[in-house]
Amino acid sequence: MTLTGVYVPLITPFDATGAVALTALEALAHEVLDAGASGVVALGTTAEPASLTAAEQRGVVDVIARVCRERSAPLVVGAGTVEAVQALRGRSEVVAALSVVPPFLRPGEAGIIAHFAALALAGPVPLVVYHVPYRTGQHLSADTVRRLADLAGVAGIKYAVGGIDADAIELLADPPAGFAVLGGDDAFISPLLALGAHGGILASAHLATARFVELVDAWHTGATFRARTLGHRLAAMSSAMFAEPNPTVIKAVLHAQGRIPTAAVRLPLLPAGPGSVRAALRHIDADARG
Numbered sequence: 001m002t003l004t005g006v007y008v009p010l011i012t013p014f015d016a017t018g019a020v021a022l023t024a025l026e027a028l029a030h031e032v033l034d035a036g037a038s039g040v041v042a043l044g045t046t047a048e049p050a051s052l053t054a055a056e057q058r059g060v061v062d063v064i065a066r067v068c069r070e071r072s073a074p075l076v077v078g079a080g081t082v083e084a085v086q087a088l089r090g091r092s093e094v095v096a097a098l099s100v101v102p103p104f105l106r107p108g109e110a111g112i113i114a115h116f117a118a119l120a121l122a123g124p125v126p127l128v129v130y131h132v133p134y135r136t137g138q139h140l141s142a143d144t145v146r147r148l149a150d151l152a153g154v155a156g157i158k159y160a161v162g163g164i165d166a167d168a169i170e171l172l173a174d175p176p177a178g179f180a181v182l183g184g185d186d187a188f189i190s191p192l193l194a195l196g197a198h199g200g201i202l203a204s205a206h207l208a209t210a211r212f213v214e215l216v217d218a219w220h221t222g223a224t225f226r227a228r229t230l231g232h233r234l235a236a237m238s239s240a241m242f243a244e245p246n247p248t249v250i251k252a253v254l255h256a257q258g259r260i261p262t263a264a265v266r267l268p269l270l271p272a273g274p275g276s277v278r279a280a281l282r283h284i285d286a287d288a289r290g
C-alpha cells in the first residue's frame with residue numbers, strides 16, 4: 001500500500017501534574033480521524049519522544065494503536081533503531097516506522113543506504129525515511145532516494161528539506177512506483193503536492209485538519225485554483241504554528257480550544273509566548289470564517 005493523504009503526528013498532552021494525559025491523547029486521535037486524516041503518527045518529533053520515558057512511550061503507542069484498531073486506521077510510529085523497530089512486532093495497526101536519517105554523524109549517502117537496508121531487514125514493518133537535512137546534517141540526492149526506494153522494506157520518505165529543492169523536482173518528475181513521498185515541512189506542503197507528492201505528515205493538521213485533507217484532495221483531483229488558494233492560506237497558518245519551536249504553539253492553541261488539559265511542554269522546550277499563540281488563533285478564526 002502506498003501511503004497517501006494527511007497523517008497527523010500527534011502531540012503528547014500533559015496534565016496539571018505533568019503526567020501524560022492519555023484520555024486527551026485518545027480524544028485527539030479520534031478528532032483528527034473524524035476530520036478526514038488518513039492516519040496518525042505516534043512518537044514523531046511533535047510528540048517530544050526524547051522527553052518521554054520508555055514506559056510513557058509505550059503508553060502513548062498503546063493508546064493510539066487502540067484508536068487505530070477501532071477505526072481501522074493506519075498508524076505510523078517513530079522508531080529509528082533496530083530495537084525500536086523490532087518493538088513494533090505484533091502491533092497489527094502499525095503500517096510503517098518513521099525512521100530519521102541518522103543525525104550529526106554525516107556518514108555519507110552510501111552509509112545511509114546501508115543503514116536503511118539493515119534497519120529494513122531487522123524490522124517487522126516497512127520504513128518511511130525521515131529526511132530533514134537541516135537537522136541531521138546529511139544531504140540525500142534524488143538518486144540516493146531512488147536507491148532507498150529500491151530497498152525491500154522502504155515504503156516512502158518524509159521529505160522535509162526546508163523548501164522545494166532540485167532533488168524534489170527531479171524525484172517527483174519520475175516517482176518510484178509504490179513509494180510514498182510525504183511532505184514534512186508544513187509551510188511547503190502545497191507546492192510539494194503540486195509537484196506530485198502523495199500527502200504529508202503535518203503537525204499543523206491538528207488544527208484545521210479537514211482543510212489540509214481538502215488541500216491534498218484538491219491537488220490530487222486537479223482542482224488547481226482551489227488548491228492554490230487554500231495552499232497559500234494554510235501555509236500562512238502553518239508559519240504561525242511554527243513561529244516558535246514545534247509543538248509549543250500547537251499545544252497552546254489546542255489548550256486554548258479546550259482540547260488538551262494544559263499547554264505544557266517538557267524541557268528543553270519552553271512554552272510559546274502569548275503573542276505567537278494569539279497570532280496562531282487569529283489564523284484559525286479566519287479559516288473558520290472561510
Ligand SMILES: O=C(O)C1=N[C@H](C(=O)O)C[C@H](O)C1
Nearest residue numbers: 009044045046201202203246
Ligand atoms: O512530528 C512530526 O512528524 C513532524 N515534525 C516536524 C517538526 O517538528 O518540525 C513538523 C512536521 O509537521 C511533522
